[in-house]
Amino acid sequence: xxxxxxxxxxxxxxxxxxxxxxGDPNAEFIFQLNGSFSANAESKIHLINGALACxxxxxxxxxxxxxxxxxxxxxxxANNAAIIITTRDTIEGRALSTTGxxxxxGALAYTPTGCGSPxxxxxxxxxxxxxxxxxxxxxxxxxxxxxxxxxxxxIGTNVGLTTGFDP
Numbered sequence: 001x002x003x004x005x006x007x008x009x010x011x012x013x014x015x016x017x018x019x020x021x022x023g024d025p026n027a028e029f030i031f032q033l034n035g036s037f038s039a040n041a042e043s044k045i046h047l048i049n050g051a052l053a054c055x056x057x058x059x060x061x062x063x064x065x066x067x068x069x070x071x072x073x074x075x076x077x078a079n080n081a082a083i084i085i086t087t088r089d090t091i092e093g094r095a096l097s098t099t100g101x102x103x104x105x106g107a108l109a110y111t112p113t114g115c116g117s118p119x120x121x122x123x124x125x126x127x128x129x130x131x132x133x134x135x136x137x138x139x140x141x142x143x144x145x146x147x148x149x150x151x152x153x154x155i156g157t158n159v160g161l162t163t164g165f166d167p
Contacts (some may be wrong), residue, residue, distance in 0.1 A: 002027035010062065013043045019073070021051035025114075028055045029074070036062035036081070042069040053092040054115035064095070074112070083138075085109065087147065094153075097138040101160070106147030109135050134157035 003021055011033050021027035027050065027088065037060045047053065056074025058064075063081040066072065066089045075094040082100035085091065089107040111134075134141050135153030143157050145164030155162050 002029055004030045004032065006034070007034045008034050011037050013037075013039040013045075013070070014041070015042075016044045016046055016050040018046040018048055019051045019056060021047070021049050021055075021076065023050050025050045026055065027051060028057070030057045031059070033060045033062075035065070036060065037076075038063075038065045039067055039070040039072065041067040043067070044071040045073040047073055055110035056093065065080060088108050091135075094134060095136050096134070096142060099140040100138060101141035102138050104136065104138050104143075104145050104147075106149055106152075108150045109137075110150075110152035111135050113128070145155040 001022060002024065019029050030163045037058065054074035058076040060076065060078050061080070062078070064076055064078045064083040066085050068087045068089065071090045073092050074095065078097045078100055078112055080099045081097065083095045083097050083102045085095065085104040085107045087106040090108040091107070093112050095102055095109065103157045134156055135151050136155045138160065141157065142160035143155055143162045151165065157166060
């Protein structure tokens with residue numbers, strides 16, 4: 001159900017997690033992990049009864065590592081660590097790192113729909129003072145694609161390069 005969930009150490013998503021908004025489209029789910037976060041292969045986040053990916057937040061104090069076939073909903077913020085997104089992963093949300101690289105290989109990532117977010121229809125100048133238009137962003141590290149990935153939204157970094165992406 002909606003709320004704030006605090007986990008005192010590292011955590012692993014295994015198989016599925018269902019987030020039930022109980023009919024409230026404004027319901028928020030906040031996961032505060034005081035350690036790394038990983039997802040086993042084919043793990044899925046399911047949204048039901050009005051839950052929206054734009055109202056799901058993952059604040060992780062460490063590495064975020066997603067095994068192949070993972071489906072994540074929401075904004076992932078890795079504090080002081082990297083984010084690794086692998087083959088067949090899907091992220092409806094954002095992957096943001098405060099200090100660390102973001103590596104993606106053969107995945108689909110797109111900004112969440114709903115909650116007043118605009119549908120991306122073409123190249124407009126992004127607001128570089130905000131991360132709201134970014135699907136992948138690292139404040140201090142490179143953002144690298146090593147496979148055939150589809151990203152809908154902006155990709156960027158303050159320090160480092162974005163490589164392996166076809167504009």
